[in-house]
Amino acid sequence: MYAMLLYIDGGGVVMVKKSDMAQYVNITIDGKNCIGKQGDTILQIARANDVYIPTLCYLSKVKPIASCRMCLVEIQGSEGVVLSCQERAVEGTVITTDSKMLYKHRQNIMKLFGVNHPLECGVCDKSGECDLQNKTLEFDVATQNFCAKESDKKVENWGFISYDPSLCIVCEKCVRICNEIVGESILEVAVGGYKSRIINTNKEADCSNCGECMAVCPVGALTNSEFKYSSNAWELERIPATCVHCSSGCPLYYEVKPSSTANREESIYRVTNPFEFSSLCGAGRFAYDFANKDAKKDKEAFTRALKAFEGAKSIRFSANITNEEALILQKLKEKKGYKLICDEARNYQKFLAAYSMVSGKSLYSGDLATLKDSDAIIIFGTRINDDNPMVKYHISMASKWHRARVAYLHPMEDVSMSKIVTQFIKYEVGSEEGVVALLANAFLSDLRLSDAVKEYLESLDVGNLSAESNVGEEELEGLVNSFEKKNTFSFVIGADLYAHPRAQEIAKVLALFEKYLDCNVILTPPASNALGVALICNLDDEDVNEQSIGYNVKGDFTLGSLGEVDLDMPALNQQEGTLTTIDKRVVATHVALPFGGYVLNDIANALGLETEYTIDYTKELPKRSGYKAVEFDTLNHEFSKEGNDIRGYLLETKDVKIDEIFEEIEELPAYDGGVVYWCNEGIHFTYNTLYKYPASKYLKGSKQFAVAMKISDGEELIFENEKRQYRRIFKLDETMKGTIAITSSVTEPLEVSSFKNYRYTLMKLQEDGVIR
């Protein structure tokens, strides 16, 4: 039945069936019997089994680079040595990782890396966490018998990153990460023997400033320009946390230290991440300074807050809160009968509910790990590079590793996706319902479907929809053909659809892809914890002019961590709690900086709930939504040895009653004229990330848009939307086409990232100079 074979997977031990044995390989490394998956490299198996093989250029999350040759091992019975990082293990191999010859060899490699390496460890930022330093000491390099003539190498500054070529060992990690994961291929190696160096082909212009290259740099060549020389690595205390800017919930560490010699209050010096296994975008890495500092326990304000709560009818809040806070708000609703209003999560909640009605599952099926391994991907209704960079990184990985066909369906072309996307299908603004119907028709009509679905597909007027939405039938045919013979199919859905007037109908049709094509569908949550809020709170639709409390959004009485508020609240890096990520994973975040004021739990306690700490609610998160009764302190924050994400726990997907009712498609709306697309461009999500990316205060548009709206570059505009006035400076962007301009929805504190209404707004220039 079961072989005496134990496979270690993510810390747990898995019994392997004899019939599955073919999937595993047995090798002996340094006399230790090691088991790994078929297709794993020797190094991967060694690491999973706690056998140490020194490496310098190896990075788990990209394909083997094989530039350093440190990982050489000997194989019994064969002459010479092999690179363990790229050699796949063969059943029964006996491997030696250390011998006199190998030691000598590795020592020589380290000597070569050390040629002319500046002896500035004393001031280098990397000192203390430098691979070169560690390995030089490990292989006892006491003398240098190689030399080369040094050339003049100048330090270069690339925005947030500075590059010192004299410290660079040209391991190529940065180049690979930029190419494979970030998908920008901006860094390149300028090959020239000893004079080899890394070059930035675009400087600051089109680099998204993610800082991934800097994170993986094993030496001090690529460093954070802001952090540079401000602290030694060992002086910083690492606080494990979760990035709070978007729904990907990437793991990171806030590194804190007293602010100065005079002020011993701690501040965040930099953000690092477990870069071997996961990535961060620029927002997570550079926009960390959003704590609500110097808040005091203001008793009077607290009393006023309680009074406001007593009189309030509704609580408006942003979805950038923890699961626990969402639960507190829900409990307050149950106790006091408040209406809970969260525009960001409400649309998403409705969308998810409609989706579940057809798919029969309470959650969407997709996750990022499967997306990474997909070979056919459709991106629909989202400017994904701006909405969720981490999703884009995973699409990039799929594109690079599995040559994935990537179809990008959007009204606007995105230059930053051009290196990944294989087919761009442009549709008219507002025609999403038609597009999704056309997609369903193209992909599903040949399958065995239920009567309701059949009827829906048969009722479609394909010719008309195609004409209205501007999506050609040949385009779709080409798409379907290119997806043939592909194994893993992913579907990335974004925020354009959640606030669409016909969102629920779109959701229902999308669910068919999961149901009939077994597709990896990801409904990208529109805000950090939109999924959590949608699952925990019973949200209400918008109320009108009622006494309201605002939590991080404007209300009659405003609580918040930013801007002019009536009662100070801690920012998300001053709180502990859990977040629900795009992977449907519940992950913990911890307190990086202290907060001196009141928290939401204090108010809740004063209003009659009785819980000492906010995190006491972690185990009470609703089980009906898939949460588990797990104590906060038991939540894991690490990755497995193999690099699998095993943080926190995964939500349980529940079965939902299926109800397949499809409405007829409404006539597709026409958006003729200048259209503004509300999109937080660049690595900008909330007000917290704005200070790093001030470019977001612009309205960016093409020449065509400028002509249509009679505006010129640099002109200040005032326009209205949802009864609010916005001021933007128009910026002409030569790379853009068409009559859709982009602007950020968040340029002031207490503004939220996504709108209650559809993301595209038709703009008309009025006579009074205001665009409505």
Add this chain to the structure above:
Amino acid sequence: MNGDVEMNEKQRYITLDLGGAPMTPWCRFKRVVKRTFRIELFIGLWVTIREMFKTLFMGKSHTTKYPFEKMPISSRYRAIHDMLRLLESGHYRCIGCGLCEKICISNCIAMETRYDENQRKEVSGYTINFGRCIFCGYCAEVCPELAIVHGARYETASEQRASFSLFEDMLTPIDKLKEQKEFEGYGAPSPWADKNIKKTPLAY
């Protein structure tokens, strides 16, 4: 008791003939006069008188006028720290490596560094909390630049329990750069250090 008897037998007491004690007042008076005018007194006083003349008329005093004057102390003595400067440029020697901060066992050193205009690491703040410092000398020993050394200021009494010292207080004043002495205490290079230097192989 037997033991005591034996002890006394072994000890050989000698009785000195000191003459009789003066019994009458006259005898006592005679003894006083005799002792007063004998020359031995002046022999004993000679050194004192000599030194008194030296001090008063020749300006050669042995008295250290503390706190205006202090005794020279060994270079190995570990008193309040000094921050030294480079003799050539006058720039402070500290490179901001932070090793002193790291090694300090009483955790009394705090420093601040930044990237300055000349692309160097600048020390923008440096304090030692002398309320906590135990003068172990590790900081001076670990310093790769001989920038922080122990000086000769051993008075550590202060009005506050925790008295801080700033970088500027410890740094050699720029106008007294010529008076700066090379440190010879813990962490200083040995007199034969030159002999241990190996050349980097250079083929060009």
